[in-house]
Amino acid sequence: MQNFINAYSWVNIHYLLEGLWITLEVSAVSIVFSYILGAILGLIRYINVKYLSAIVGFVIDLIRNLPLLLIIFFTYFGLPNIGIRLNPIWSSILAMTIFESAMLAEIIRSGIGAVDPGQMEGARANGLTYWQAMWHIVLPQAQKKMIPTIVSQFISLIKDTSLATIIVLPDLMYHAQIIYGQNSNYILPMFVALAVMYFVVCYMLSILSHYLEKRLA
Amino acid sequence: MISIVANHWQDLLYGLGQTLLCSILALFFSLIIGSLFAIFEVVPNKFLRIIARVYIEIFRNIPLLVITMFFYVVVPMFFVKVNGFTAGTIGLTIYTSAFIAETVRSGIQSVDPGQMEGARANGMTFSQAMRYVVLPQAFKIVIPPLGNQFINLVKNSSVLAFVAGFDLMYQGNTIASTTFDTLNSYFVVGILYLVITMPLSYYMRYLEKRLD
Amino acid sequence: MKKIIRYLGLLTSLCALVMILSSCGSKAATSNESVLKTAESNNTIVWGVKADTKLFGLMDVKDSKIKGFDVDMARAITKQMLGPSGKASFIQVSSQTRIPLLKNGNIDAIIATMTITPAREKAVDFSDHYFNAGQSLMVKKGSPIKNVKDLDKKGTQVLAVTGANSVANFQKVAPKAKVLELQDYAQALQALKSGQGEALTTDNGILLGMAAQNPGYQVVGGTFTKEPYGIAVNKGQKPFVNKINQALQQLRENGEYDRIVKKWFGNIAGFNYKEAEK
Numbered sequence A: 001m002q003n004f005i006n007a008y009s010w011v012n013i014h015y016l017l018e019g020l021w022i023t024l025e026v027s028a029v030s031i032v033f034s035y036i037l038g039a040i041l042g043l044i045r046y047i048n049v050k051y052l053s054a055i056v057g058f059v060i061d062l063i064r065n066l067p068l069l070l071i072i073f074f075t076y077f078g079l080p081n082i083g084i085r086l087n088p089i090w091s092s093i094l095a096m097t098i099f100e101s102a103m104l105a106e107i108i109r110s111g112i113g114a115v116d117p118g119q120m121e122g123a124r125a126n127g128l129t130y131w132q133a134m135w136h137i138v139l140p141q142a143q144k145k146m147i148p149t150i151v152s153q154f155i156s157l158i159k160d161t162s163l164a165t166i167i168v169l170p171d172l173m174y175h176a177q178i179i180y181g182q183n184s185n186y187i188l189p190m191f192v193a194l195a196v197m198y199f200v201v202c203y204m205l206s207i208l209s210h211y212l213e214k215r216l217a
Numbered sequence B: 001m002i003s004i005v006a007n008h009w010q011d012l013l014y015g016l017g018q019t020l021l022c023s024i025l026a027l028f029f030s031l032i033i034g035s036l037f038a039i040f041e042v043v044p045n046k047f048l049r050i051i052a053r054v055y056i057e058i059f060r061n062i063p064l065l066v067i068t069m070f071f072y073v074v075v076p077m078f079f080v081k082v083n084g085f086t087a088g089t090i091g092l093t094i095y096t097s098a099f100i101a102e103t104v105r106s107g108i109q110s111v112d113p114g115q116m117e118g119a120r121a122n123g124m125t126f127s128q129a130m131r132y133v134v135l136p137q138a139f140k141i142v143i144p145p146l147g148n149q150f151i152n153l154v155k156n157s158s159v160l161a162f163v164a165g166f167d168l169m170y171q172g173n174t175i176a177s178t179t180f181d182t183l184n185s186y187f188v189v190g191i192l193y194l195v196i197t198m199p200l201s202y203y204m205r206y207l208e209k210r211l212d
Numbered sequence C: 001m002k003k004i005i006r007y008l009g010l011l012t013s014l015c016a017l018v019m020i021l022s023s024c025g026s027k028a029a030t031s032n033e034s035v036l037k038t039a040e041s042n043n044t045i046v047w048g049v050k051a052d053t054k055l056f057g058l059m060d061v062k063d064s065k066i067k068g069f070d071v072d073m074a075r076a077i078t079k080q081m082l083g084p085s086g087k088a089s090f091i092q093v094s095s096q097t098r099i100p101l102l103k104n105g106n107i108d109a110i111i112a113t114m115t116i117t118p119a120r121e122k123a124v125d126f127s128d129h130y131f132n133a134g135q136s137l138m139v140k141k142g143s144p145i146k147n148v149k150d151l152d153k154k155g156t157q158v159l160a161v162t163g164a165n166s167v168a169n170f171q172k173v174a175p176k177a178k179v180l181e182l183q184d185y186a187q188a189l190q191a192l193k194s195g196q197g198e199a200l201t202t203d204n205g206i207l208l209g210m211a212a213q214n215p216g217y218q219v220v221g222g223t224f225t226k227e228p229y230g231i232a233v234n235k236g237q238k239p240f241v242n243k244i245n246q247a248l249q250q251l252r253e254n255g256e257y258d259r260i261v262k263k264w265f266g267n268i269a270g271f272n273y274k275e276a277e278k
Helices: A002-007 A010-047 A052-064 A068-082 A088-113 A117-125 A130-167 A172-182 A184-216 B002-042 B046-060 B064-078 B084-110 B113-121 B126-163 B168-179 B182-211 C002-027 C035-042 C069-082 C098-104 C166-173 C185-193 C204-213 C238-253 C256-265 C273-277
Strands: C044-049 C057-060 C065-067 C087-092 C124-133 C135-140 C157-161 C178-182 C199-203 C217-220 C227-234
Touching (some): A002 A184, A010 A052, A052 A088, A052 B182, A068 A088, A068 A130, A068 B182, A117 A130, A130 B126, A184 B046, A184 B064, B002 B126, B002 B168, B002 B182, B064 C185, B084 B126, B113 B126, B168 C178, C035 C069, C044 C098, C057 C069, C069 C087, C124 C273, C135 C204, C157 C185, C166 C178, C185 C204
Parallel strands (some): C044 C087, C157 C178, C157 C199
Antiparallel strands (some): C057 C065, C124 C227
16 A cells, blocks of 8 residues: 555656656647548548559558558657657657548548438539549438547557657557656556556547537437 | 568568557557447446446547557556566557547447337346347447457557567667668568458448448 | 449559659658758757666766766767867657668767678668677576576567667577667666566676666676677768767767766676676
8 A cells, every 4th residue: 555655756747747748748739640640541442443442442451461560660760761760659659640541531432432322412413523422412411420439549559659659659568667666665546547547538538429429429 | 672581581471460459459448448448338227337437538548659658657656567578568458448438338328229119018128238238239239340440459559669569660670770770671661560450441432331 | 333333443553652752752861951051050959868787878867967978978078079168958768769860960970889790781871889789688586597598488578678679689699588678778678577578688788787776686697798889870961970989989089978988887887898898
């Protein structure tokens, strides 16, 4: 018990919260980027532009089938070879964005595909252009169905940022390791703190997803 | 790249084997645990439902790395020694079982409730109806998503690299840091991962299409 | 049949993609911009340091600053090279990430308990050595293991860190033991405490730092290698290396070096800092 009290000193909690902040920052930026990119790629996949869609589809498949850890290594160690130097934070954001937008593209493609084609035809018959019908009729409906899947993908993203400790991203996981690395009495308290912090963040997001689902349905 | 394969093919092959072994073991156990919790979620017993819900929510919302490190670092301090491979496999099993529980549950729920009623009406108990009527149909529906879970497992097994589990990613790290040829080492490792995951994911897509 | 052809097509294009990427990857490995010039114009040197290694580079949770011998040395060298207003900025590295980061240009130099070895000299250039360590073993107090020979048995597991040369060194003297490589020293120490291996092997300075903090553990068997630490710089940066060597020489002459060594190693039991200074 004493270990827990000592471990949760203000200094340590503050340090953990700093790490949590980095985790949230990296996740939030990656979520925004990957949602935009994923939607664009998903649309390209869906509307079947000759060659482009096939190439995009193949690249998406490649990324989806590689471990995220490997993509993190490529952005951190590989990109500087073509002149792009990123610090661990931006490398992680980029890796997350690449990986998650590939995941999201697939979700969005199949989400749009699941909307009744009659909706599109009806909208077109009423004089909307293809893109108007897509934007105002098809996408909102697809979005409603996709929300749970997309949010659980975002939850994965938050959890997966912990993998970036391998390139010394100073996130929650790394900060916890620094603390228990210096005093092994703190190991158990730190794991409890890690579990609680990650859980609270991710669970809040999944509650939000249930709420959105109900609101939009 | 060729020199890496030529000099380290034994390590790479061993790593590939460990990755596959760990993924298959974790799939096997997480299927059992996941299905168990999925059934808990649909049985008419509030207590079991709560247990299942709590298990699933906890392990879906904590990073795999935290779970794995817990078994590698914390458990041995208080209970028994767990080596890296075992810690990784346990971590993967627990983590994946929460997802499989969700998948199987939605599979069970998508089976027409009339099936259950019909089976019960014909004199089967709840568990008989579950076992012989509902579950076989549910599993047919969930095969493609389960396949995708297996692909995730193979990818996620890279977490073994953090706990010296001698998997493909660990071998990649070791090769990269002894040859200093970082990019090419990871290219080779990447291709080996794709060799497992790509055909699987195309096959799952094919199955999905056929089911539609 | 059509499917097979399509699949083969995909595979060949994948191979082609990899070939192209890897060829442009290996071409640009050494850049030709002068690190020294950039450092002088920015008035800053970017150092890669450890953040998990007691005495050499350890993160202080209170103020989020890295503290240790390597960090102080880096500061002193920077001031010596760029003048009193010169700034040293620090990036945390692990044994695994430090060489790729240096070759990428993310950091200008590595000062992170890095031994000068012939294998590494093929990838990077080293300054003169600034510290003499030697590889040793740390075990739980009361362990039957007294020296490295006790570990040379089938079934023995020993812990080390990925990217550290202690792995290869150890395998030379105890080829029968199995080495488990972990991400950094903090993880390796935890693994030792969790009973994942019988001993942890790395340089004596690092081990003594750990033992001072963890009373249940001790360093045994003396040193079985010589580990001169050097500052690593990317290939093709001779002027930068020369300037570092010059700064090191000046620091040794003006007593600053001696002061920094004493500050960190003066009170460490079982450590002969005079030996390390040679």
